Amino acid sequence: MNILKQLYQINSYSGSEDEIRRFVLQQVADLPLQFIQDSFGNVFITKGVSESYPCVSAHFDEVHQPCMRNIQELDGIIFAINEKGERVGIGADDKNGIWLALELLKSLDVLKVALFVQEEKSTYEGYRHGSDDCDLTFFNNVKFVLQCDRKGAGDLVTYCTKKEIRLCDDDFVPKWILQKYGYAPVEGGVTDVVHLKGRGLHIPCCNISCGFYNAHQPEEYTNVAELLNCFEFVKMIVLSI
Numbered sequence: 001m002n003i004l005k006q007l008y009q010i011n012s013y014s015g016s017e018d019e020i021r022r023f024v025l026q027q028v029a030d031l032p033l034q035f036i037q038d039s040f041g042n043v044f045i046t047k048g049v050s051e052s053y054p055c056v057s058a059h060f061d062e063v064h065q066p067c068m069r070n071i072q073e074l075d076g077i078i079f080a081i082n083e084k085g086e087r088v089g090i091g092a093d094d095k096n097g098i099w100l101a102l103e104l105l106k107s108l109d110v111l112k113v114a115l116f117v118q119e120e121k122s123t124y125e126g127y128r129h130g131s132d133d134c135d136l137t138f139f140n141n142v143k144f145v146l147q148c149d150r151k152g153a154g155d156l157v158t159y160c161t162k163k164e165i166r167l168c169d170d171d172f173v174p175k176w177i178l179q180k181y182g183y184a185p186v187e188g189g190v191t192d193v194v195h196l197k198g199r200g201l202h203i204p205c206c207n208i209s210c211g212f213y214n215a216h217q218p219e220e221y222t223n224v225a226e227l228l229n230c231f232e233f234v235k236m237i238v239l240s241i
C-alpha cells in the first residue's frame with residue numbers, strides 16, 4: 001500500500017491538484033499508454049487499442065486543507081495524525097479511487113481512465129467541477145464508466161437521488177459478480193459520473209464503494225481489505241462486461 005500512503009501524504013485541496021496530478025503521471029510514465037491533460041487540469045488516459053474501452057474514473061481533489069500528516073496503519077486500517085497526535089483527514093475520498101485507477105492501469109491491457117479536478121467544489125458558490133466542462137468525445141468509444149468515489153463497502157450506486165439521474169440499470173453488473181464481491185445496487189449522491197450523465201453521456205455509469213469512511217472529516221480512514229475487494233470487483237466487471 002506504499003503508493004496509496006504516498007497519495008495520502010499529498011494535499012490536493014480543490015484547485016491545488018498540480019502535485020497529485022504530477023505524482024499520478026509519474027506513476028504511469030513507464031506504462032504503454034497515452035494521456036491528455038485538458039485546460040481545466042483533468043487527465044484522460046488511454047491504455048491499449050480497442051474499438052470500445054472500459055473506463056474507470058476518480059477525482060484528484062480533496063476537502064482537507066494542507067497540514068502535517070503522519071500516516072498510520074493499524075489492524076488493516078489506514079488513517080493519519082498530526083504533530084499533536086490529533087486525527088487529520090487523508091483525502092481517501094477520492095485517493096482510493098486514484099489508487100484503484102493506477103493499479104488497474106498496471107494490471108489491464110485495455111483501459112481508459114478519467115481523473116477530474118474540483119469534484120468537491122460547491123456549485124452553490126459558483127464553482128465549476130472538472131467534469132462539468134470537459135470534452136465528452138473521450139467517451140465516444142467507452143462502454144461504461146466505473147467511478148470509485150463511494151464511502152464504505154458494498155454499494156454500487158446506480159441512481160442519484162439528489163439530481164434524479166439514473167446512472168445505469170440495476171442489472172448492469174451481473175448478479176453473480178455482485179454476490180461474489182458483496183456488492184448491491186443502491187441510490188446515492190453526486191459525483192463526476194452524475195455530472196457526465198447530466199450532460200447527456202448515454203453509456204452506463206456507476207459509483208462504487210472503495211473502503212473509505214468519515215469522508216470530509218478529520219477521522220477519515222480506509223479499510224484496506226475493502227479497498228482491495230473493490231479492486232477485484234472492478235477488475236471482474238471490466239473483464240466480464
Ligand SMILES: [Zn+2]
Binds near residue numbers: 149
Ligand atoms: Zn469524492
